[in-house]
Amino acid sequence: MRRTMIEVRNLSKSFGDVHAVRNVSFSAPDGLITGLLGPNGAGKSTTMRMITSILEPDSGAAFVDGHNALADPVAAQTRLGVLPDARGLYPRLTARENVRYFGRLRGLHGPELEAEIERLIDLLDMKAFAGRRTEGFSSGQRVKVAIARALVHRPQNVMLDEPTTGLDVMSTRAMRAFIRKLREEGRCVLFSSHIMQEVAALCDHIVIIARGEIVARGTPDEIRQQTGRPDLEDAFVDLIVEVTGSTEGLA
Amino acid sequence: MSALNLIWIVARKEIVDNLRDRRSVGNALFTVLLNPLLFILLFGILGRTFSEKAEQALVLPVQGAENAPSLIAFLEQNNVEIEDAPAAAEAAVRSGEVDLVLIIPEGYGEAFTSGQPAPVTLLVDDTNQGASVSVSRARRLLERYSSQIGSLRLLARGISPTVVNPLLIQEEDVGVENEGAETLSLLPTVMLAAAFLGGYYLAADVTAGERERNSLEPLLVNPVPRWQIVLGKYIATFLFTLLATVLATLTYAGLLALPQLQSLIGLRVALSTETIVGALLLVLPVVFMAVALELFIASFAKSFKEAQTYVTYLSLAGFMPAVFLSVLPIQTQTWMMLIPSISQTMLLRNLTRGEGLAPGLVALATVLTLAVGVAALIATIRLYNRERIVLGSAS
Numbered sequence: 001m002r003r004t005m006i007e008v009r010n011l012s013k014s015f016g017d018v019h020a021v022r023n024v025s026f027s028a029p030d031g032l033i034t035g036l037l038g039p040n041g042a043g044k045s046t047t048m049r050m051i052t053s054i055l056e057p058d059s060g061a062a063f064v065d066g067h068n069a070l071a072d073p074v075a076a077q078t079r080l081g082v083l084p085d086a087r088g089l090y091p092r093l094t095a096r097e098n099v100r101y102f103g104r105l106r107g108l109h110g111p112e113l114e115a116e117i118e119r120l121i122d123l124l125d126m127k128a129f130a131g132r133r134t135e136g137f138s139s140g141q142r143v144k145v146a147i148a149r150a151l152v153h154r155p156q157n158v159m160l161d162e163p164t165t166g167l168d169v170m171s172t173r174a175m176r177a178f179i180r181k182l183r184e185e186g187r188c189v190l191f192s193s194h195i196m197q198e199v200a201a202l203c204d205h206i207v208i209i210a211r212g213e214i215v216a217r218g219t220p221d222e223i224r225q226q227t228g229r230p231d232l233e234d235a236f237v238d239l240i241v242e243v244t245g246s247t248e249g250l251a
Numbered sequence: 252m253s254a255l256n257l258i259w260i261v262a263r264k265e266i267v268d269n270l271r272d273r274r275s276v277g278n279a280l281f282t283v284l285l286n287p288l289l290f291i292l293l294f295g296i297l298g299r300t301f302s303e304k305a306e307q308a309l310v311l312p313v314q315g316a317e318n319a320p321s322l323i324a325f326l327e328q329n330n331v332e333i334e335d336a337p338a339a340a341e342a343a344v345r346s347g348e349v350d351l352v353l354i355i356p357e358g359y360g361e362a363f364t365s366g367q368p369a370p371v372t373l374l375v376d377d378t379n380q381g382a383s384v385s386v387s388r389a390r391r392l393l394e395r396y397s398s399q400i401g402s403l404r405l406l407a408r409g410i411s412p413t414v415v416n417p418l419l420i421q422e423e424d425v426g427v428e429n430e431g432a433e434t435l436s437l438l439p440t441v442m443l444a445a446a447f448l449g450g451y452y453l454a455a456d457v458t459a460g461e462r463e464r465n466s467l468e469p470l471l472v473n474p475v476p477r478w479q480i481v482l483g484k485y486i487a488t489f490l491f492t493l494l495a496t497v498l499a500t501l502t503y504a505g506l507l508a509l510p511q512l513q514s515l516i517g518l519r520v521a522l523s524t525e526t527i528v529g530a531l532l533l534v535l536p537v538v539f540m541a542v543a544l545e546l547f548i549a550s551f552a553k554s555f556k557e558a559q560t561y562v563t564y565l566s567l568a569g570f571m572p573a574v575f576l577s578v579l580p581i582q583t584q585t586w587m588m589l590i591p592s593i594s595q596t597m598l599l600r601n602l603t604r605g606e607g608l609a610p611g612l613v614a615l616a617t618v619l620t621l622a623v624g625v626a627a628l629i630a631t632i633r634l635y636n637r638e639r640i641v642l643g644s645a646s
Contacts, residue, residue, distance in 0.1 A: 054468060074475075074476060086467070086469060087465065146469065
């Protein structure tokens with residue numbers, strides 16, 4: 001058994017009358033890619049925001065390496081690298097400076113920090129624009145900078161909220177390769193998407209969420225078995241329609 | 252990683268970020284530096300317009316001018332326009348048609364040449380406030396003429412005129428009507444305007460602006476306690492506001508020392524180094540408080556624009572009392588020390604007039620102002636510890 005690195009237990013969260021997340025439990029272990037799959041508005045980002053200590057759960061709890069995200073946010077956040085849904089950069093700082101700022105906030109400095117920044121610039125193919133101010137960057141360039149600053153401290157646990165949204169085909173392929181590389185390094189990767197093919201292509205373990213609730217979970221094979229559908233895409237659509245009664249929010 | 256380190260990392264990033272925003276920095280500095288010039292010109296020219304009234308020729312209706320040609324000549328030399336008095340002189344004065352009338356009777360010449368007191372009559376209406384400047388000018392001129400003639404007569408008899416002047420009365424006007432003091436008490440307006448306006452755009456930018464650009468959530472997922480992030484943002488805004496306040500004060504002092512400006516506004520005043528340093532120390536707590544209040548209010552706003560609007564209102568509320576109190580001749584009272592920014596206005600006024608500062612009042616004003624600042628800062632940190640800071644004001 002691998003040790004679980006990101007875990008949520010009976011997580012619930014409401015905004016007014018809207019139950020954004022209802023009694024959600026799952027875990028994402030080390031060395032695997034766990035996909036959080038669901039239509040837009042299913043509660044994926046809200047769940048992730050409770051893991052990053054940005055939102056307070058109404059009930060239940062989120063843990064990173066065993067540290068409660070609500071009770072001890074600094075300890076949980078230290079072990080986590082996050083690409084949130086909000087991925088704004090500082091437009092008047094260069095790409096490199098954006099990454100450096102977050103590196104410093106993570107306690108890195110000096111040659112060690114600079115070396116890590118250059119490594120990420122290399123890895124994410126950012127050389128051409130690393131020295132430019134981020135104002136006017138394409139969405140692909142923006143995501144790369146946002147990922148570099150999220151991973152500058154080499155976190156063991158990585159959480160990516162819809163990392164391929166707005167990317168062109170080439171960037172999407174590069175992003176998938178990058179996520180696989182994180183798995184090869186033995187990290188715990190939790191990523192969310194509303195695109196079934198993407199999750200199917202990448203994930204070892206899938207958690208399907210709709211209307212704030214988990215509707216299915218398991219490996220891609222297990223999900224095919226559960227639904228009796230040989231095609232994952234069909235299985236996903238069936239599950240969503242079953243719960244929500246419509247295909248609204250599906251890409 | 253120490254808290255101080257993290258606070259400074261945040262502050263330094265905000266400073267660099269802000270310095271690169273050339274347009275905003277330029278605009279803010281331009282406003283802050285232009286304000287002193289505007290205030291001096293506005294109040295200086297207004298002040299001169301009032302004082303010019305005294306310099307205008309005094310129109311003096313005279314009855315029987317032909318009886319005293321030398322007195323009339325003296326008056327005309329002294330910027331008095333002699334005109335014929337209306338027929339019904341008393342009624343004209345009572346109705347306010349004329350401010351005053353000088354009556355020189357026929358017996359004047361005879362009495363004058365024989366060395367007797369020569370009678371003249373000033374018809375005035377004491378209840379007519381508007382006439383008081385004219386009346387006192389006319390009275391002063393008549394007294395001067397009288398004493399000049401008296402001195403000449405004594406000299407003619409070989410007696411020194413000083414014998415009949417046992418007192419040497421010197422009058423110095425040091426009251427609020429003194430023009431120099433009027434302009435000097437613009438200092439509170441200049442300084443408080445800078446304290447409240449010097450960094451307001453930055454306060455809005457680092458709070459509502461950061462959220463609007465979607466970089467607040469990525470910032471907050473870093474393992475940095477929120478109070479340290481707030482303090483970092485606070486320090487950056489504080490330093491810029493302080494810089495703006497110092498620059499505005501020095502600009503104001505420098506402008507007052509310019510001869511061209513002095514002659515334009517018709518007065519000659521200067522601020523000593525001690526006064527400038529003392530004034531900055533008095534205003535320092537206001538800067539501390541203003542920045543904290545601006546950050547707090549801007550953190551509530553849904554957008555950068557909204558934040559700017561709120562903070563502009565706050566700034567106006569912060570320094571408008573200084574504008575009014577600079578112009579109105581109100582005495583310093585203890586209760587005023589309870590209201591930050593009003594207290595500093597009064598203290599600065601006392602300081603520039605060289606009236607001396609009561610240490611107790613300074614301490615009271617300073618402590619209360621700092622307390623408001625600390626409360627606002629704590630409230631801002633609390634706000635940043637709640638999840639609504641990321642969600643906006645939605646929930």
